[in-house]
Amino acid sequence: MNVVAPFEGIGASVRRKEDFRFLQGRGAYTDDFNRQGQLHAWILRSPHAHARIRAVDTAKAAAMPGVVAVFTGADMARDNVGGLPCGWQIHNKDGSPMAEPPHPVLAQEKVRHVGDPVAVAIAATREQARDAAEAIVVDYEVLPAAATMEAAQKPGAPVIHDGVPNNLCYDWHIGDKAAVDAAFAGAKHVVTLDLVNNRLIPNAMEPRAALGEYDRTTGEYTLTTTSQNPHVIRLLMGANVLHIPESKLRVVAPDVGGGFGSKIYHYAEEAIVTWAAGKLARPVKWTADRSESFMSDAHGRDHVSHAELALDGNGKILGLRVSTQANMGAYLSTFAPCVPTYLYATLLAGVYTTPVIYCEVKAVFTNTVPVDAYRGAGRPEATFLLERLMDVAAQETGIDRIELRRRNFIPTDAFPYQTPVALQYDSGNYHATLDQALAAADWAGFEARRAEAAKRGKLRGIGCSTYLEACGIAPSAVVGSLGARAGLYEVGTIRVHPTGSVTVLTGAHSHGQGHETTFAQLVADKLGVPVAQVDIVHGDTAKVPFGMGTYGSRSLAVGGSAMMKAMDKIIAKGKRIAAHLMEASVDDIEFDRGTFRVAGTDRTKSLVDISVAAYVPHNYPIEELEPGLEETAFYDPKNFTYPGGCHIAEVEIDPETGKVAVVNFTAVDDVGRVINPMIVEGQVQGGVAQGIGQALLESCVYDANGQLLSGSMMDYTMPRADDLPPVGVATHTTLCTHNPLGVKGCGEVGAIGSPPAVINAVVDALRDYGVRTLDMPATPAKIWQIINGGRRMAAE
Template sequence: MTNQGIGQSVRRKEDFRFITGQGHYTDDINRPGQLHAAFLRSPHAFAKIRAIRLDTAKKMPGVVAIYTGQDVAADKVGGLICGWTVKDKKGDPHKAPRHDIIAIDHVRHVGDQVAVVIAQSLSQAKDAAEAIEVDYDVLTPVVDVVTALKPGAPQVHPDAPGNLCYDWEFGDKAATEAAFAKAAHVTRIDLLNNRLSPNPMEPRSAIGEYDPGTDTTTVYTTSQNPHVLRLILCAFVFGLPEHKVRVIAPDVGGGFGSKIFNYPEETVCVWAARKLKKPVKWTSDRTEAFLTDAHGRDHVTHAELAIDKDGKFLALRVDTKANMGAYLSTFASAVPTYLYALLLAGQYTTPAVYAEVKAVFTNTTPVDAYRGAGRPEATYVVERIVEAAARELKMDPVELRKKNFVPVDAFPYQTPVACVYDSGQYAKALDEACKAADYAGFAKRKAESAKKGKLRGIGFCAYIEACGIAPSSVVGSLGAGVGLWESGQIRFNATGSVFVYTGSHSHGQGHETTFAQIVSDKLGVPIENIEVVHGDTAQVPMGMGTYGSRSLAVGGSALMRAADKIIEKGKRIAAHLMEASVDDVVFDKGTFSVKGTDKQVPMAQVAFTAYVPHNYPADLEPGLEASAFYDPVNFTFPAGVHIAEVEIDSDTGVTTVANWVAVDDFGKVINPMIVEGQVHGGIAQGIGQALLEGVVYDKESGQLLTASFLDYCMPRADNLPSYKVGMIETPCPHNPLGVKGCGEAGAIAAPAALMNAITDALGTEEITMPATPLKVWKVIQSRHLAAAAE
């Protein structure tokens, strides 16, 4: 028992099925009588559909049906929704143009759905899709936010004039202006936050199935939040009763945000299955994933930091243009607003912050939450400009940060942008990171690199994020269409084993182990006797799913509440068995005992008695199970410091990550092994963003130039270093576990740390992500040329 509880690196319960090839991912599932769907997608970024001819395709072998947008419209299927309404500067709601599950008259990005073929086999469906003839009037597309905002730019939607989704502001503009007026120094920076493709290794997949006998629809799909998907499909898209729809998200092969959303494809599978009364399956191929999985980031930002003569930050002013893509995805509107601007105070006491954000439609794939969602973008702004300020002021970036950190005695700390930070030890994390990175020895290492003709740089990032989303009343007041509680249930069986049901969803995070650990720790049941159930709306009563590093802070807290109820009921049963007063019964490590005596009964006996209540309190219900909901009182605020050290080959422009140190504060850590793994993965995605990855559209044609792993550079093992991951624990004071969340930290911290290291090595801020060898080499060459010209 002692090596299974909180704080132990318990090996994962879920691993056996994965290492033996016995996982059950959606594409592994096949239903009797199943048909296969293939989509015909737009080859154009922007076009009017003039005519679609299906005659040849319909006669192809195996074809059961072909549907176009006209068929969807005839069935009055609702469009896809955005679940968070952002109000602009004037208080008007954002523009959310109609998003049909199959395009009706216009296609607005390459890959937009034009038709779906349902056939006996997948290859038959694909063959027939190729035989569909479509006449398009091709229109001029716009793919970037700067062009899209110019007068006379192509208009993506008639009901979003100027391509503007919203023009939004946050923070105290007057106080910020006043602070800039008295600043001794102002640092300015222009930043591009490159567009990324999330690329979980498992492509999206869905099976829709309809049982006419019970009028029940079942959806197997790759979702991070099956209950939320059920709610959207029922309440907004189809108008179906929730109790007649079951969503199953079985083993899911990574999500990183991209599997939060309601997409056209699973919606079409459900619709077609109900029409045809046969299961309909679709699985994305990788190019479809690049074309249709919601992308992340894509910000163009100008930022200014006002600083007084002593190096204290006075104000931060940020102007951002965020690319929304062709349609407003499920939570897209919240990402560059409430998940972004509210984090712009960083770890600092900056008293005034003001942000303006224009969200812009373009003829590109929709953009929504990707690992970190808004917080990596905010951290990138804050930590790039702070580092740049240190360089301008010729101050040590460590000292400048320390001068401005929120001090340990200031918590709870109210920032000027609405957040109340719960707890933290920012200087301690920085000190420990500097020690682990041997910051003191950097100058020597830089000199050694120089001897080899190489450039060496070091970069810091002191990030903060808001996790554990969220107090429902807060997000409701900001425009969220849902509550963001979580639910959990603990059910003992008569023989003492336990089912744990959670509304959060694991797609790599290891909930089956971590959640078993917290229940084991609390109730004294060995983890091998605990089964964590998730991902099925028919088994788990309610849930809001997994995103924003919320599972343990919110879902785990719900389970702790349920465990408290189990203990309370258990005490009454135990008191009866021990012929004692309930008030004298205490529970510890799986055993109920009577204070001051040697009387005790184990939890297993109490559970057995609850189901075989022959000798039982007269006024108590049999059974031992409890449900609980948890709605957090605040966000949690994980924070930490990452330090990147790079060596750049001047001849080739190749950047090698020479060292990586992370010191994170996630509050209480349940399973250090799993938490470190989360940090590793996040860092890799952050290094990927800074060095390798970037979605590229052709400006003229709007074609996606990075639509496969041949063109989009995913991090490989030989691109990445080993990481030194350290932790400090400052417990979250407002949830029962003291946990803060760890899933996104690496992806939030890494891009700024790495770009700060590269700009340190190059001696210029003028380089954008991804800092490819070509870009780096060009910077070095331009400086050589400049030096030669002098």
């Protein structure tokens, strides 16, 4: 009898397996783990943006009830604890390496931002640890702070790190400056634009937490932590900070409640609890409260740019010249230096045939929280710059903004396409995504909607962005040549059990992306094993051979490809076993979704027949083949992947209050082959929510003294459900040409494509007020000021 099972392979919207436990509150997050004899750590953080530490007196704190230990930077120095390492080295224009000042785990002599860890109190309860931390007396000599890049670069600015003149981390560039200058000299139009890409605070739902353990009998350390990449943490913390061999250090990242980049990095607290667990031979746990998250999680974005675009009389782009300053914060976070360089300037061709591009980037230290990758990382900054520039260029050349984009699109037949800024795009169809989005958003019918809104006293605007990004990071040799201190391949193990169920071990890590479902679908599709019989194991260095983790929309493109490669090995071995069992030549064995067949016959063996034979090798080619059915593959991508598409936002502004409402949002993305359409839709919606957040709501604000003014949800505007419109999500697929799945990645496109679409719509809505540009976020007060200023100008 043939039972037709529902299709669960590639392209099916299989419901997320993991949601049963998440929706029932049964996820197991770091803070849910409690150990026998566990102690709690509370980190004393600097209240000053910049100060010298004259003395730290821990005597009173150490004598308080329940307190087991109080440690300072001096204790760590005595144990030769290393600084937090940076994983990427950028070189200056002159070839010299970037400034890379030490990043102590606990402050040594100085504090450099509000929230900089100074000491740790460890006690029986969290409250006791906090009481003790408050009793630590720190004698600070408060120093002048540089809270902004402008302040940090002024003559006579405070010196944040000794030996780093002008607080300059690096002065880097890419592209052919002379060729760009020549292009500008011959241009009909030159469009210039100054932009700020606003600083954001990630705010994953689960605050960071870390639990350190030490086993005295084996000498093994275990760190359970809120990480997107446990193997990377093991490597960095073991090798650079605590000098623990990897064989003696296990890092576990269990269920993690969102990361968005902020949980990629190796943080001080991870090293503190692991080191303290060893010293005290007791488990030590730390869990951030939300206020700590604001001042200790890496922030995102924070660019100031000057951009110039040269065009000919037909609106054809001749060249692009960009000068950007990027805020690094007080220290270099793990991947900070690559964000404003290789994840930003290399994206400045976008979807356009710009023949020559030059970009210089100065990275600047300030007395603020370190800045690193946040959903999109560099690509939202590049996209915002380009897509705002295109709208301003359209305005100033008088060419329709859609038409201007079309005239400059990379033609569909031009792939592979080499840009002037290093990247080679493999595939795309920018006309198709644009056409589909224009139709879905009813762009043509907009003027009627604008007129209708005007009757209601509302200013309505529409805006688009045609974006491209590079993800699926990354070819190891390429990133190595660009300064990465790690490879960026991924690892997958396929373990077919004797009775045919499958366990997949992956170095990728799921913290909301739905890997347990998507990856299981790959196995269902390729091996014909039902999704329910496929388990995905991730996030534990003791279980998974190795891995580089999840960020840069790489899990499917790189991690999924490793699984496909491992499954190819399984099939190859299975064919040899099948050939033996069916007494056929291995070359005659075909495999399709779980069935091995002698070509042209009805002789078949199921995957279960093969797995049983592999583990019970009674009738088995034992002389030439090992028993068992488990294969591991390392996949190193040949190129980045290049998702792209078109986002269209429609907004209405209440001119009396300045409040902007996004009333329609359309996203048409080319993310390559879609494995699970429902999950892709969710990923795009989440990304768009963050993009709208950046465009309209979110802004990290420091005062001149480096105090964080937007230090809580009372003042930092996270997007909420009622701030967001229904988001229409559609895909238009061109396949990635260089990975076995044809996938490109969907995790970041929403956050990359949407901010300029929203701001272009806001500027469009304000067309009668003479607005050329405005900085994000477009808050009510800012819009009111523009409208009010416009009216005043009209009146004067």
